[in-house]
């Protein structure tokens with residue numbers, strides 16, 4: 001079945017068959033990756049390398065974007081709630097939105113933009129320059145060497161980045177709230193009161209799903225790239241667009257599943 | 263009647279189709295052990311596709327590719343691995359891993375195959391690079407090499423796992439005449455000294471005539487003629503004659 005991942009296909013295809021093909025090849029890639037992981041012949045060097053790239057190097061942009069998102073949430077919620085004399089409750093509004101929505105979604109979006117694109121570009125350029133063929137000819141499976149390390153690294157690092165994002169967002173909110181006159185202890189008290197560990201774990205479950213989407217879409221687009229430098233460009237753009245759209249769609253269903261009843 | 267042992271590769275009624283376009287059409291070919299066989303043909307005639315089918319990188323629509331007793335066409339990706347180690351392929355643009363050094367490129371297949379000591383692998387890398395006439399390049403990256411050097415590193419990488427057959431995709435395309443001659447004599451030397459079977463895919467007639475024992479002419483996905491160098495030179499086939507004639511008229515000797 002893995003055979004089909006390597007089968008060349010022509011580009012000319014209708015919209016419906018393109019979607020079906022995409023879903024099919026994502027499924028094949030995921031199955032092949034799981035099978036490769038189960039064989040326990042892991043490429044540790046590659047995994048560590050990808051963890052540094054996807055995780056460590058993404059900390060600054062994830063922290064900055066969520067910090068300012070927390071800040072803007074506090075800006076609106078604090079000034080609104082202060083009219084009703086409840087400014088300190090803004091900590092709850094910020095905490096809840098950050099933990100459930102902003103931290104996981106923004107982390108995934110930032111990693112998709114930064115790393116999903118890079119994954120697609122690297123693998124696509126290897127594909128169009130026959131490096132993927134060369135790898136297979138040397139009896140090294142590109143699934144274990146290229147796909148699994150990226151998938152594992154994303155699965156490990158995105159939850160950690162999400163925790164970082166939670167801290168950054170809540171602190172960003174705290175700065176603005178205190179500038180607007182909400183006492184810091186009251187803000188953090190409200191964070192504590194309105195959010196519990198389930199909000200945090202729920203967010204982390206979401207981001208783990210997004211991690212699979214970002215890594216797998218990047219790899220899938222890279223491996224199916226065709227036609228020189230232009231093909232690399234297409235694969236990169238498509239990887240970012242597809243993973244962002246999929247992140248928002250799955251986010252809705254995950255929110256419904258995880259948080260709708262609480 | 264020859265037995266299977268005489269052939270390095272036997273292609274049996276090979277068809278390769280994408281959508282409804284037939285790229286390779288019922289090809290039959292026997293590559294004898296120890297020979298240099300060239301597959302000659304114009305751009306788009308299906309040469310690269312045929313090479314990739316032989317190595318199992320592409321799955322043919324129908325037909326068989328016999329490597330010894332095994333049919334590459336029906337094996338799964340995992341089953342192909344041991345068979346691929348008996349085959350080496352040198353890609354048209356070398357296809358070196360550009361984020362790895364020359365040495366890491368050469369030992370790439372070796373590292374994941376057997377439990378060999380690091381020092382032993384370095385020794386193998388140095389030896390293979392020496393075979394292809396390169397030294398002191400171990401720590402360079404592919405982007406720091408010339409086209410001819412890259413192809414040689416590609417060859418050294420293909421030789422690392424001690425293959426019995428090496429397949430070359432356009433080994434001389436894009437190279438200057440002197441480098442072309444060096445690559446040609448390298449192919450000849452490896453064939454004589456290591457008794458390697460070589461399959462050379464090329465549209466460079468001069469180079470094909472220099473290195474080959476036998477030539478198969480591919481046109482629009484079909485073999486139109488197969489024979490020794492002399493037989494091909496005296497072929498009465500229209501397409502072979504046209505190809506050789508065109509090559510002759512564009513070569514230096516015929517310049518006014």
Ligand SMILES: Nc1ncnc2c1ncn2[C@@H]1O[C@H](COP(=O)(O)OP(=O)(O)O)[C@@H](O)[C@H]1O
Nearest residue numbers: 008009010280285304305306307308309310311
């Ligand atoms: N994946 C593919 N989809 C459609 N056509 C292809 C594909 N791969 C190769 N071809 C076509 O097959 C023909 C042979 O290609 P190729 O084997 O690369 O030729 P050569 O190496 O002799 O120049 C060309 O006409 C090419 O356009």
Ligand SMILES: [Mg+2]
Nearest residue numbers: 309310311354
């Ligand atoms: Mg070609």
